[in-house]
Amino acid sequence: MYDFTFEDLVGDEKVFFAEYFDKKPLLRKNAMPGDVRDILSVRKLDELLHMESIRPPYIKVNHNGSGVPEKGYTRSVVVQGVNITDTVVPEKIYELFRAGATVTWCSLNQIVPELRDFTRVISDKMAVRTDVVGFMTPTKKRGYLPHHDPVDLFIVQLEGTKRWKLWDLPAQRDGDNASYTDEELGEPVIEVLLEPGDVLYLPYNTPHAAAAEDQVSLHLSIMMRPRMWKDLLRETFEQATSGPEFNQYPHIGALRDAGTEALFRQKVAALAARMDALDSGVELDRLADLGRTMPGSSHGTTFQTIAETDRITPAVLLRRTAAVVEFGANDGGRTQMTVNGHKIAVPTPVAETLAGLDAAEVPAGDIFPGVDPDRATKAAQGLTRLGVLEVAPH
Numbered sequence: 001m002y003d004f005t006f007e008d009l010v011g012d013e014k015v016f017f018a019e020y021f022d023k024k025p026l027l028r029k030n031a032m033p034g035d036v037r038d039i040l041s042v043r044k045l046d047e048l049l050h051m052e053s054i055r056p057p058y059i060k061v062n063h064n065g066s067g068v069p070e071k072g073y074t075r076s077v078v079v080q081g082v083n084i085t086d087t088v089v090p091e092k093i094y095e096l097f098r099a100g101a102t103v104t105w106c107s108l109n110q111i112v113p114e115l116r117d118f119t120r121v122i123s124d125k126m127a128v129r130t131d132v133v134g135f136m137t138p139t140k141k142r143g144y145l146p147h148h149d150p151v152d153l154f155i156v157q158l159e160g161t162k163r164w165k166l167w168d169l170p171a172q173r174d175g176d177n178a179s180y181t182d183e184e185l186g187e188p189v190i191e192v193l194l195e196p197g198d199v200l201y202l203p204y205n206t207p208h209a210a211a212a213e214d215q216v217s218l219h220l221s222i223m224m225r226p227r228m229w230k231d232l233l234r235e236t237f238e239q240a241t242s243g244p245e246f247n248q249y250p251h252i253g254a255l256r257d258a259g260t261e262a263l264f265r266q267k268v269a270a271l272a273a274r275m276d277a278l279d280s281g282v283e284l285d286r287l288a289d290l291g292r293t294m295p296g297s298s299h300g301t302t303f304q305t306i307a308e309t310d311r312i313t314p315a316v317l318l319r320r321t322a323a324v325v326e327f328g329a330n331d332g333g334r335t336q337m338t339v340n341g342h343k344i345a346v347p348t349p350v351a352e353t354l355a356g357l358d359a360a361e362v363p364a365g366d367i368f369p370g371v372d373p374d375r376a377t378k379a380a381q382g383l384t385r386l387g388v389l390e391v392a393p394h
Contacts, residue, residue, distance in 0.1 A: 026201040063101035102143025105134035120297040127291030142211035153202040154222040157194035160215035166190040167207035314365025314373040317392040
């Protein structure tokens with residue numbers, strides 16, 4: 001699969017953020033390089049549908065503007081002695097699709113690893129939670145009534161064509177879901193035909209409707225959940241009040257002490273002072289990092305790293321990870337360390353080596369000064385399995 005970039009979706013980033021982000025739709029024709037069916041295809045969805053692990057809410061069916069009850073396309077099966085009550089029946093999904101229903105694949109980034117990579121590209125740039133939803137609509141059908149969503153959308157057309165109608169943003173945007181009738185909206189402001197490779201950006205709460213044309217349509221809606229100022233300030237508030245001085249339990253009922261009100265004012269003043277002293281740039285960077293690690297785009301290679309640990313030799317360079325390590329006192333040649341809340345005891349020379357590493361690198365054979373390099377490497381392997389050390393990049 002091609003390694004897609006944020007620029008594939010938006011083109012010039014500066015233009016996007018200055019003129020379109022949170023303001024108005026952006027249409028980019030033939031924006032995605034290569035064969036977009038490599039991202040996801042109808043054939044791939046056939047394969048997914050027959051995986052017994054696919055269950056609601058990862059798949060939904062909508063017919064004539066209304067959701068089909070899950071009981072209409074699921075059944076109970078026994079897996080490893082456990083009764084699973086809502087396994088999807090492929091034949092029933094196909095029957096509904098033939099009858100004109102749209103099949104919606106929710107949170108595909110939790111099922112398809114390649115799409116998780118796709119969401120990560122967007123989360124890294126936008127610092128928000130990102131999810132991918134796939135919509136497969138039969139020829140000449142409209143899966144959903146006109147509506148607006150509480151999320152920003154990047155719509156990527158993958159197969160077939162779909163005609164989109166867009167209306168002006170409402171005067172007040174509450175970040176909610178809402179449905180409309182055609183009469184309520186009137187004539188669309190914009191009408192576009194999306195073909196494979198086209199990308200359409202919609203700010204949250206943009207009223208829209210879409211219908212497949214002469215072929216089955218498959219498109220992705222990459223959903224970005226806005227973090228409003230109130231959300232960001234709430235996270236900053238939680239950080240600012242994390243100290244012990246805000247972790248006391250006052251009685252505030254009718255029999256409260258006379259000094260409680262004055263103490264409350266003191267706490268408000270202390271919080272205001274702490275908020276006022278914040279470095280705005282540093283705090284926004286922290287909030288952005290939090291947004292990049294929200295569920296939906298996380299990834300890891302821990303299994304692979306652990307498996308490769310056994311191949312560490314004395315000459316392999318290691319470095320400290322980001323794991324939080326606290327060092328205790330030397331007790332008879334051994335030092336107690338706390339690693340991510342877990343306590344372990346290591347030879348004091350090893351602890352001293354770790355404490356002095358910081359951003360430096362050390363050969364595995366030198367992690368335990370004064371002993372044979374092979375023995376030191378065994379210690380290094382153990383610390384790597386615990387997540388204290390990692391192989392330094394070349």
